[in-house]
Amino acid sequence: xxxxxxxxSFSVSPGGTVTLTCGLSSGSVSSSLYFSxxxxxPGQAPRTLIYSxxxxxxxxxxxxxxxxxxxxxxxxxxxxxxxxxADYYCVVYMGGGIWVFGGxxxxxxx
Amino acid sequence: xxxxxxxxxxxxxxxESLKISCKVSGYTFTIYWIGWVRQMPGKGLxxxxxxxxxxxxxRYSPSFQGQVTISADRSITTAYLQWNSLKxxxxxxxxxxRQGVATAFDYWGQGxxxxxxx
Numbered sequence: 001x002x003x004x005x006x007x008x009s010f011s012v013s014p015g016g017t018v019t020l021t022c023g024l025s026s027g028s029v030s031s032s033l034y035f036s037x038x039x040x041x042p043g044q045a046p047r048t049l050i051y052s053x054x055x056x057x058x059x060x061x062x063x064x065x066x067x068x069x070x071x072x073x074x075x076x077x078x079x080x081x082x083x084x085x086a087d088y089y090c091v092v093y094m095g096g097g098i099w100v101f102g103g104x105x106x107x108x109x110x
Numbered sequence: 111x112x113x114x115x116x117x118x119x120x121x122x123x124x125x126e127s128l129k130i131s132c133k134v135s136g137y138t139f140t141i142y143w144i145g146w147v148r149q150m151p152g153k154g155l156x157x158x159x160x161x162x163x164x165x166x167x168x169r170y171s172p173s174f175q176g177q178v179t180i181s182a183d184r185s186i187t188t189a190y191l192q193w194n195s196l197k198x199x200x201x202x203x204x205x206x207x208r209q210g211v212a213t214a215f216d217y218w219g220q221g222x223x224x225x226x227x228x
Contacts, residue, residue: 036215
């Protein structure tokens with residue numbers, strides 16, 4: 001079974017830029033795969049940020065962007081705010097009705 | 111307004127059965143897949159499986175196949191997640207989510223906390 005890999009943790013200063021990545025145990029990401037990104041703050045349900053690798057969900061600030069970064073999918077936060085401190089999950093649709101979640105990245109803003 | 115409202119927290123003993131629900135409103139229930147996601151205490155999100163209420167097609171993660179049963183009742187626009195015999199390791203928060211645009215999960219329930227303890 002494919003494993004989706006994310007950095008366990010990351011830190012960014014307020015106003016700074018950070019790129020979180022999402023890789024596949026099978027190797028390079030493929031443009032035929034569907035990547036989405038979710039934000040979860042403590043005690044809350046996940047919130048959808050990005051779908052189709054690079055499309056922002058409704059209401060998501062434009063400081064969040066998705067892309068392919070080398071051999072991985074990426075979520076970039078440009079001008080991080082303190083309220084962006086959260087866990088971020090990458091999810092890959094593998095086809096055939098199967099989704100795989102990454103382990104999540106805990107982002108600290110300080 | 112799209113809403114997914116989950117049933118309340120449950121406290122059960124090992125070996126007991128349980129069925130939790132996800133009541134949806136604000137859209138046509140039968141044309142979107144509904145997925146279930148587990149989050150064990152202090153851990154990440156795990157995809158469990160998904161159902162298409164329109165024809166009751168179901169897909170399970172290999173990790174959860176045979177461990178849980180996913181179902182839906184179109185008449186009351188509700189999806190379910192069921193266990194026949196709970197284990198302590200089933201203690202977790204469970205979320206339902208609608209699979210919307212481009213395979214992403216666009217709307218989420220508030221979560222149901224299941225605690226299994228003797």
